[in-house]
Amino acid sequence: MAFADIENGRLHYEVLGHGRPLFLVSGLGGVGEFWRAQAERLARDFQVVLHDHRGTGRSETQTSDYTVELMASDVLALMDHLGVERASIVGHSTGGIIAQTMALTRPERVGDLVLSASWAHGDAYFRSLFGLRLAVLKGLGLEAYEQFGRLFRYPPWYFGEEPEALTPTVGESGSEEIIASRIGVLLDFDSRAELPRIASRTLVIGAEDDAITPRYLWNELAQNIPNAVLTTLPTGGHFCPQTQPDLYHRHLHDFLVAGRMTSPAAAAS
Numbered sequence: 001m002a003f004a005d006i007e008n009g010r011l012h013y014e015v016l017g018h019g020r021p022l023f024l025v026s027g028l029g030g031v032g033e034f035w036r037a038q039a040e041r042l043a044r045d046f047q048v049v050l051h052d053h054r055g056t057g058r059s060e061t062q063t064s065d066y067t068v069e070l071m072a073s074d075v076l077a078l079m080d081h082l083g084v085e086r087a088s089i090v091g092h093s094t095g096g097i098i099a100q101t102m103a104l105t106r107p108e109r110v111g112d113l114v115l116s117a118s119w120a121h122g123d124a125y126f127r128s129l130f131g132l133r134l135a136v137l138k139g140l141g142l143e144a145y146e147q148f149g150r151l152f153r154y155p156p157w158y159f160g161e162e163p164e165a166l167t168p169t170v171g172e173s174g175s176e177e178i179i180a181s182r183i184g185v186l187l188d189f190d191s192r193a194e195l196p197r198i199a200s201r202t203l204v205i206g207a208e209d210d211a212i213t214p215r216y217l218w219n220e221l222a223q224n225i226p227n228a229v230l231t232t233l234p235t236g237g238h239f240c241p242q243t244q245p246d247l248y249h250r251h252l253h254d255f256l257v258a259g260r261m262t263s264p265a266a267a268a269s
Helices: 032-042 066-080 095-107 124-140 143-153 156-161 176-188 217-223 244-256
Strands: 002-006 009-016 018-027 046-051 087-092 110-116 202-207 228-233
Touching: 002 066, 002 176, 009 032, 009 066, 018 032, 018 066, 018 095, 032 046, 032 087, 032 244, 046 066, 066 176, 087 095, 095 110, 095 176, 110 244, 124 143, 124 176, 143 176, 156 176, 202 217, 217 228, 228 244
Parallel strands: 018 046, 018 087, 087 110, 110 202, 202 228
Antiparallel strands: 002 009, 009 046
């Protein structure tokens, strides 16, 4: 197992493949294993880096006072540890707000950018959903929180194919205090005024039936980032990189490897 020291903690990370560096940044759960199906495919063309966010998985933290700037600085510290000056970043959900922050604060370190099932700000629906998840966490505990969250992460049809997806995995996402602090980051985030400053070539991707970050939230990213295109999967839910691995990878490959900027109309298939 490989670890990199960061301020007030250390990150567990994994490197797969060779080539241009590509960092896959996970969502609220924070565990790099989320990307396994995509990482093994992308490692044919890239040096793929996965990591567990501080305080999640096998990573450690000495603070539970999370900010998006702190999580972005952790990725930059991991880049420094690996001697990577510039990398393409794929950020899913919370990873997407981390990626946006990196592209805005350290644009010289960010190559191509993929924002997956992410958002620029949380509207009334988003805030209500995460407020309820936070109430479940505080009122019923970690197992109930994880079980409740799984019902929103995947489309209903997926549970028929993968019934084990309903089984909660408790502890990987951190303690109640850490999860609550990370949810607070999501609720505070608002990049709307800054989106026109993102200079990276950008792919915005998500699934039509995403119940956590509905399509209109990531449409806003595509509409306001100057060099962005939108790709919409017809189904797959919030965890579309896992539920639609082949289709999701094809769109990533077209963008990152083939360099194609897919038109929104053509991508919705």
